[in-house]
Amino acid sequence: MTRQRDGGQAGAAAALDLGYARVDTDRESRQGLPEVVYGPGKTTGQIRGIVTGLLTHNAGPVLVTRLDEETAAAVGGAVPGGRYDAASRLLVWRPAPAGSFRVTVVTAGTADLPVAAEALGVCRAVGLAATAVADVGVAGLDRVLAVRDQLQASDAVIVAAGMEGALASVVGGLVRCPVVAVPVSSGYGAGLEGVTALLAMHASCAAGLTVVNIDSGFAAAMAVHRIAQVAAGRR
């Protein structure tokens, strides 16, 4: 597939206009992955149309995120070949073969598991070798120390933490590799639905920690996907 770079014309050619959506069919050649479909607020028909367009005009994995089971069944029935996972709320066609880039997805507590599931699911769908380490919140520090070796053997770490954004700082201080922190909206009161964790992760003392949007396991996985591509020498 040849990449077109020349402004206006390429734009005209590379977008599939469905009326309700303008599918960025050029994204796969530009960024190494077809556009990912954000499920909420779209009708079953719209999702089906976009997915069909992506499967037709691109060659790689096609993902729909944050999909409830009912809509997933309706879409999956209409566009064969997709696999739905309720924990991660992901519907995936043509997942990439597993690669060698090792990602560890760490959670502070059980309430962070759904966000971690999305991160894990997207990582695997795009070919990253992702594994999970659950419930190593810093109130029991020995738990995170017990998995220190696994963390240090990773190529990248994703930390999903809600009330205890502290885990991102601790992990960030333990490892050499990139750490992507996902604030989680679990908890109550002063947690301010994830805003406190987001701010705290930014104010962290662990140098070189980066942060993505609240509850976005997807964004964290995509950040790691970018890293894995540059590590693999793809540009």
Added chain:
Amino acid sequence: MTRQRDGGQAGAAAALDLGYARVDTDRESRQGLPEVVYGPGKTTGQIRGIVTGLLTHNAGPVLVTRLDEETAAAVGGAVPGGRYDAASRLLVWRPAPAGSFRVTVVTAGTADLPVAAEALGVCRAVGLAATAVADVGVAGLDRVLAVRDQLQASDAVIVAAGMEGALASVVGGLVRCPVVAVPVSSGYGAGLEGVTALLAMHASCAAGLTVVNIDSGFAAAMAVHRIAQVAAGRR
């Protein structure tokens, strides 16, 4: 000194009206310590008047907090017997003899030292056996683990932490004793002048952590003073 409990009359008797201030001279018998004077926004003359009143009507330590050197010199010159410490900005008369209640004041980074100094100074002025442990931020976790034994041997721990509110959670998980967290307004950007640390400490996963106002080493020391009194069986 007999404690008066009967409402209106006691109140009338127990307050020294200076016009600009109504000194709560009963507080020593009620709470085990004379009223502490908050320095900012008061004139030298006002501070001198209040301190003189407290020294006359009470028997215990008299403290002025957040005092700059110049005002301290002016007040100290007029009311003999006070000792000023520039690091903690405290001016103290009649400090209590050192007791046996062990308090450790922990800081995450060098920028938290002024707040820790106030906490230490107030603790010592009221008779607590306070020591400091500096710069054990969680980005280098081995630092806090290295002082684990000292922390676990404390009767109470005060944690002053700014950009890295995380240290309070970590310490809270390591020790059995009361932990009082002081958010510090150091740092920049997402730290929101200490508000982020304050919220994060409240959202902490370490059970039973309590929090005081931003930068208030004084409030943390007073919280521990209350604990020390109940531990000593005073009521």
Added chain:
Amino acid sequence: MTRQRDGGQAGAAAALDLGYARVDTDRESRQGLPEVVYGPGKTTGQIRGIVTGLLTHNAGPVLVTRLDEETAAAVGGAVPGGRYDAASRLLVWRPAPAGSFRVTVVTAGTADLPVAAEALGVCRAVGLAATAVADVGVAGLDRVLAVRDQLQASDAVIVAAGMEGALASVVGGLVRCPVVAVPVSSGYGAGLEGVTALLAMHASCAAGLTVVNIDSGFAAAMAVHRIAQVAAGRR
């Protein structure tokens, strides 16, 4: 049960890995109480697994907080010996025998009762001698003055107050013992779901007041548990 202090190895031994949770079985020896289970966001099966692990590996009280009646019935049916209380939403196994540390839980208004119930329930489950004083909001000051003696005879006071965070300041000025303030999310408008009370309690003029997270009767009780332990000379 011997307490292990040596970092990594102890951590490996002291955590029970259930996949979805890593139970901190060492916490009882470290902090005097087994880990407490936060109910929301966990499945019945997960709670059952964690509780069973805690009952097996620890000797003290096991608590699940914020549990609705239906889940409580399902969990309680599967793990015998637990007692559920709907007012406090607590499910408790092996409550500690009542001790002598006196805690008074004070509320400003009727809307604060559920939070106070959680504080009371946790206090009692861990062996504190807790009693409640309801509806002494400062708009009718004589009400709190009428219970002044009871407050002053306490070893610690917990103040749960929503729209009227003012009660914490008033109580903080009346007593010598530790006061833990719990902001409550009752009220409307400018109360900002408890955030106003939380901030106001921090800005309070009553020296040595400490604050916990919004609506967390649990956190307040745990803070007092720490105080009671140090008062009892346990470390």
Added chain:
Amino acid sequence: MTRQRDGGQAGAAAALDLGYARVDTDRESRQGLPEVVYGPGKTTGQIRGIVTGLLTHNAGPVLVTRLDEETAAAVGGAVPGGRYDAASRLLVWRPAPAGSFRVTVVTAGTADLPVAAEALGVCRAVGLAATAVADVGVAGLDRVLAVRDQLQASDAVIVAAGMEGALASVVGGLVRCPVVAVPVSSGYGAGLEGVTALLAMHASCAAGLTVVNIDSGFAAAMAVHRIAQVAAGRR
């Protein structure tokens, strides 16, 4: 002086256009007091021009608020008959004779005195019988109880309170008359420069308390001026 009510024409007649300001000369007949001049951001020349216009076209007291000493001297030199008070930062011409409406201005702490001074100064300039009660913060409850009788004998109470917004609730519960609360920006950290006190005063449990802008002793005095007029049967 006849009051004009007929829309456009009256408006054209009743405003004195100085170019940089359009003096509302009709306000005295409409509201019982000439327009009050807010000092900050105006040049000496502008203030002089507006004051001269007000003295010429109106008969009652003319006030400039928040004026520093230097500008006050310059303006006062140019427009004779004014009296400046540094504590309240007010410059006043033709103060009203003292009336019989009793106002008590209460402060929680010494840091609230400047705001109280502005309230007192404006009250007196417009003819209210205002007295001050300083430093009766609720941390020493007996202090406010000691002045209960004076408060209950007032026609209106103004409460200026910063870190301790609680005083407004307590006073609001003690008296029958109108209570106007002024949040003060003193304090630090969680006080959020007066915003916490403002919100807390609104969330107060004392029924019928009203609130004005942060630090605005002027607004509180004007609110009481409106009340005094209706109490005097003026309309």
Added chain:
Amino acid sequence: MTRQRDGGQAGAAAALDLGYARVDTDRESRQGLPEVVYGPGKTTGQIRGIVTGLLTHNAGPVLVTRLDEETAAAVGGAVPGGRYDAASRLLVWRPAPAGSFRVTVVTAGTADLPVAAEALGVCRAVGLAATAVADVGVAGLDRVLAVRDQLQASDAVIVAAGMEGALASVVGGLVRCPVVAVPVSSGYGAGLEGVTALLAMHASCAAGLTVVNIDSGFAAAMAVHRIAQVAAGRR
């Protein structure tokens, strides 16, 4: 009924302890009106108990606010003599006879009517002569000018305004009497559920405007009740 002023004893005598509530039976003699019951968060049984206590120990009007029809029917059935009004959500026993103090309740738009209804209902229940003026938002300025005479003939004005907090400033500039502004949580987006209107009303340029909590028609009415009492010479 004789008013007791002597601290502790009066307090003990003047509060009716129901366990879940401590009814401030002294409030009627202290403030001219029995305690008003805030409905939400209380059970039918609790409301019945408190109302019965108030009817027994006080002589004046008894009100329950923010009550839905179902609970009102249950409470009203158990405690005869009450009258419920669905628009204001008020349940009232023994309303005061209509007095001569004239209150106008003004709304900016139709969405503000429920808040105005509560203000009107409470005003009338406590004996104020209240009338309503609806939908005079400033986008059509002639509407408010058309009722200028009615506003200027009032003893007090309550302005309930949501998206258009501007109306309070406009009315505040038109009348001489006290103006109490109630921010309303109607509207969307930048209205921030009434917080924007609350802040804007405080920042208003109309001198002497006072503000109460968001959506609290009750608080506005109680503020006017205080004013009416002082205007009637009651203290």
Added chain:
Amino acid sequence: MTRQRDGGQAGAAAALDLGYARVDTDRESRQGLPEVVYGPGKTTGQIRGIVTGLLTHNAGPVLVTRLDEETAAAVGGAVPGGRYDAASRLLVWRPAPAGSFRVTVVTAGTADLPVAAEALGVCRAVGLAATAVADVGVAGLDRVLAVRDQLQASDAVIVAAGMEGALASVVGGLVRCPVVAVPVSSGYGAGLEGVTALLAMHASCAAGLTVVNIDSGFAAAMAVHRIAQVAAGRR
């Protein structure tokens, strides 16, 4: 229809008082369009009454916004001649004939379509020649470049964008004509329900961009209606 300008009298004449609403019947002559009815919070009967009044006293288009299908059916059944569109939630009588002023309504993503539908619907109802361009978010920049010519041929552009407020800046930099930005409350987490987009649009580097309230396709269309009138020389 003659426009009346003389203050009070005109106001009295020009408003239709329905009790629950005061219809600004003069608005059509003053601003070129009858008052538009905001549906939420009004009863079917109220909407019917206001619409009937507007149809009777005005000659132009009558619109009700944000109406659900059920209420629309009830109102439409009672007042014949209206047309309801479910996508825009608009109910319209007497739409204006299509004019020549060209408006392009641009959306960043599919989730912004409902807001764009309201903008489109109102534009068309008041006679603007409006067309839509969907899903040209800046993450695939070639999409917006592909429609550059259409944008540059517009008389005004409305940009509805949620998580990606960035589109407003980009469009603002591409065209010469007025650009009205509508922040949309779609998205999650750091989007803060549209507040982030609103603030970002204000901080935009594209000179002369203006912003309306979150989700208000209506406000954007009305802003363009004002522009179209001045462009047509109407005043």
Added chain:
Amino acid sequence: MTRQRDGGQAGAAAALDLGYARVDTDRESRQGLPEVVYGPGKTTGQIRGIVTGLLTHNAGPVLVTRLDEETAAAVGGAVPGGRYDAASRLLVWRPAPAGSFRVTVVTAGTADLPVAAEALGVCRAVGLAATAVADVGVAGLDRVLAVRDQLQASDAVIVAAGMEGALASVVGGLVRCPVVAVPVSSGYGAGLEGVTALLAMHASCAAGLTVVNIDSGFAAAMAVHRIAQVAAGRR
């Protein structure tokens, strides 16, 4: 000057790279006005370089905004032909000849004058016929009614208002033409440095009002410039 539209190439040609700045020399042909230079944070040398580039590559007015007198003198000395105005802080070369599009810049109070001065200055520099109306805040409504005819004869109105954002709503309801509101950061306390006015203007009930950034007289003028161009048929 021919306008280039073809993407990448045009971009390469149309930007003047100075190292520290990339001057958008194409903007004049694209948007009808050369890029405007924002002064703060740039060195004298940088401003001189950018201005020289703009004067050389463009034909229309060149403006630097928010410039203090000292820097203005240094820049003006180096690049002849510019005229500095201290009130508006603008330095202008080659102002456009005065056109016929009438803009009225209205202020609520004297404190809003600096922002109005910037709006006026930019309007005039780009050829709009702008006049000012000062100090017509709504607390004295007759003042704004007195200028109603002037407002209604405008082609566009800019409203600069700080503590009293209300003026924008009132003006928005009086005129048919576009109204651009500029929130001003004057005032104190609840004004939140202009944020309250910004939010209140967005929540305004006056349909079709648009808002620009706090204190940005520049942005308002540019918004009107866009409108004037479309009204003049330029595209």
Added chain:
Amino acid sequence: MTRQRDGGQAGAAAALDLGYARVDTDRESRQGLPEVVYGPGKTTGQIRGIVTGLLTHNAGPVLVTRLDEETAAAVGGAVPGGRYDAASRLLVWRPAPAGSFRVTVVTAGTADLPVAAEALGVCRAVGLAATAVADVGVAGLDRVLAVRDQLQASDAVIVAAGMEGALASVVGGLVRCPVVAVPVSSGYGAGLEGVTALLAMHASCAAGLTVVNIDSGFAAAMAVHRIAQVAAGRR
């Protein structure tokens, strides 16, 4: 240098206790770079002590950030071999030799240059091949399109943008490699000192964008340093 992993003992050995600081000398072996010293709030003596410790116990580059010229001269005089750069406020000893990992640091406007300078300086000190692209804000889209090829040839891109957070989204959509966004506190009003840019970058539609703290060019560079290490196969 052998890396020690065994908890407590390693911690004791790997930290250099200076009293005011506990230098994490193990960090170089753990994370590939000695601890970086944050300048503000430290005395010249403290910085000198920490730097000397790091130079002695580590082998790699030693950096002090955010240092003013005066302190830099004092520290540099005492510890020879350091080089200070005023634009980036960095003082560096033993910079790493230039490597092959290509980083492009992009700014939206001239005001973002100081933050970009810090990012560039840190990148180069740790051996990354960093170059700058200035002033490609999206209001002139052709500017960023003109450097599209350079961006796409990078191994990582850092985007520093203040008022125009939009640039991060645009760049994120153009390139395949990791993009780290730095919100900048330049601008005014609705920019909220960088908070708006921070939130907007998180809400961005460009998948896989990550964000660091406001104004932290340092944090962005360190995030890229982590990525470069994993790309180089170091762990």
